[in-house]
Amino acid sequence: MRPSPATLDRLAAVVGEAHAIRDPAGMDGYMREWRQIWVGRSPLVLRPSSTEEVSRILAIADETRTAIVPQAGNTGLCGGQTATEAGNEVVLSLDRMNRILSVDPANNTITAEAGVILKSLQEAADAVDRLFPLSLASEGSCRIGGNLSTNAGGLNVIAYGNARDLCLGLEVVLADGRVWNGLRRLRKDNTGYDLRDIFIGAEGTLGIITGAVLKLFPKPRSRETAFIAVPSPQAAVDLLSLMKDMSGNRVVAFELIADLALQFSVRHAGVRHPLAAAAPWYVLAELADPAPDAMAGVLEAAMERGIVSDAAIAQSEGQRASFWSARELISESQKPEGGSIKHDVAVPVSQVPRFLAEADAAVSAFLPGARFVSFGHLGDGNIHYNISQPVGMDKQAFLDLWNGMNDVVFAVVQRFGGSISAEHGIGRLKAHRMTAIKPPVELAMMRQLKSAFDPNNILNPGRVLPPEYLS
Numbered sequence: 001m002r003p004s005p006a007t008l009d010r011l012a013a014v015v016g017e018a019h020a021i022r023d024p025a026g027m028d029g030y031m032r033e034w035r036q037i038w039v040g041r042s043p044l045v046l047r048p049s050s051t052e053e054v055s056r057i058l059a060i061a062d063e064t065r066t067a068i069v070p071q072a073g074n075t076g077l078c079g080g081q082t083a084t085e086a087g088n089e090v091v092l093s094l095d096r097m098n099r100i101l102s103v104d105p106a107n108n109t110i111t112a113e114a115g116v117i118l119k120s121l122q123e124a125a126d127a128v129d130r131l132f133p134l135s136l137a138s139e140g141s142c143r144i145g146g147n148l149s150t151n152a153g154g155l156n157v158i159a160y161g162n163a164r165d166l167c168l169g170l171e172v173v174l175a176d177g178r179v180w181n182g183l184r185r186l187r188k189d190n191t192g193y194d195l196r197d198i199f200i201g202a203e204g205t206l207g208i209i210t211g212a213v214l215k216l217f218p219k220p221r222s223r224e225t226a227f228i229a230v231p232s233p234q235a236a237v238d239l240l241s242l243m244k245d246m247s248g249n250r251v252v253a254f255e256l257i258a259d260l261a262l263q264f265s266v267r268h269a270g271v272r273h274p275l276a277a278a279a280p281w282y283v284l285a286e287l288a289d290p291a292p293d294a295m296a297g298v299l300e301a302a303m304e305r306g307i308v309s310d311a312a313i314a315q316s317e318g319q320r321a322s323f324w325s326a327r328e329l330i331s332e333s334q335k336p337e338g339g340s341i342k343h344d345v346a347v348p349v350s351q352v353p354r355f356l357a358e359a360d361a362a363v364s365a366f367l368p369g370a371r372f373v374s375f376g377h378l379g380d381g382n383i384h385y386n387i388s389q390p391v392g393m394d395k396q397a398f399l400d401l402w403n404g405m406n407d408v409v410f411a412v413v414q415r416f417g418g419s420i421s422a423e424h425g426i427g428r429l430k431a432h433r434m435t436a437i438k439p440p441v442e443l444a445m446m447r448q449l450k451s452a453f454d455p456n457n458i459l460n461p462g463r464v465l466p467p468e469y470l471s
């Protein structure tokens, strides 16, 4: 139901007209996300500057049954942060709540408002000689409230865990406007249920995160980064074990890249091929604070075993950056190759090779000529299983196969006891997929949580749990 003009005026009054956007041109950037897949409409975008304002907004929204869509950096890939096309939902942007509240190097914590950009958090940690290890290609735009709400993963999960593992405390505004101040800086606190974890990964459906206490780590004093050619995904898995063992578990990144993915980066993003000759697969691996020449030792042992055919170890920060750009520009480089159907899946690390073989066979049977642009965080068993259209196929005809392709891939994922959304979340994109897959008892617990925390279903309705599922 569209909020009445009187309700919109009450909501706007909380933040002041200067921060309540009502004209379509002014709200355009809040209505569409970077892939332009989700483009919404809304009568109002609110930009509060404090927890107190968020609290007053939600109290009014709950009373008037106004749907609220929280938005942080607007880089989410599942449509959770954009209003629907119906034009009934009010967007609440956290972009003005961007203050770092305190940094405590001795306690290794940083406390920040939810709208702080991830890169700014990393820089604030760096300024006190500490590391905040969450790192994603979108880090210049995404904001910590969004990272926690999606339980973001990224490049260093293998060493430091995902966003959930990096959070000690939260401040959350509940659906009825009450504020829970759980900004605790404690490493140990077994005083009852862990409420913090309920809001992490909830994609704005249970409460609005307004602040967080995050863990900091010592900054690595040295790093070794290698771009490595391997004959197969199984060789890459074997290399991961070897590298962990031989380095004393110093592996902080371990990315798998299919040759076609690297070819796209070279062809379309101006990336320099890091090695002299092409190979079927590559690994981009990084060690932090390794023993002298640890990477060279691992690679030598791996070559003797036949699981590595060639490798280059970065000799400068520039070369390291160039290796990483080969990995980070893959998504962008797929665009000139036509349509791409994406899957963000996870299986146990040991099962990745069999998963890839079975998924490739199933997809080829479904669509002969489909091109596999698989890459991702092998160290976490998380593969971005992206499929580019066959050469010469009509783009729209290919994209029309999206659901059928998902059916084929997710069936293989399920055979391996995997996840259909390893790090990007559910949002609107996968809500029906999730309810079709999860066991009834798990879904019932989720529904009970939703009705306990948001009985009037005003927080991000339709995201995560489909609307018909709640009625």
Ligand code: FAD
Binding pocket: 034, 069, 070, 071, 072, 073, 074, 075, 076, 077, 079, 080, 081, 094, 114, 135, 136, 137, 138, 141, 142, 143, 144, 145, 146, 147, 148, 149, 150, 151, 152, 153, 154, 155, 203, 204, 205, 207, 208, 209, 210, 331, 423, 424, 427, 460, 463
């Ligand atoms: P938004 O997109 O604004 O919101 C995401 C969800 O959280 C929405 O459902 C929204 O309603 C909800 N939300 C936002 N703020 C709050 C809040 N304060 N309280 C409650 N709910 C809230 N993700 C990964 O995990 N790993 C990657 O490696 C990765 N790489 C990416 C690379 C690119 C180029 C892009 C564009 C995206 C990538 N992503 C990745 C996805 C995305 O960046 C992450 O999901 C990120 O955590 C979203 O943060 P955000 O601030 O943009 O949130």
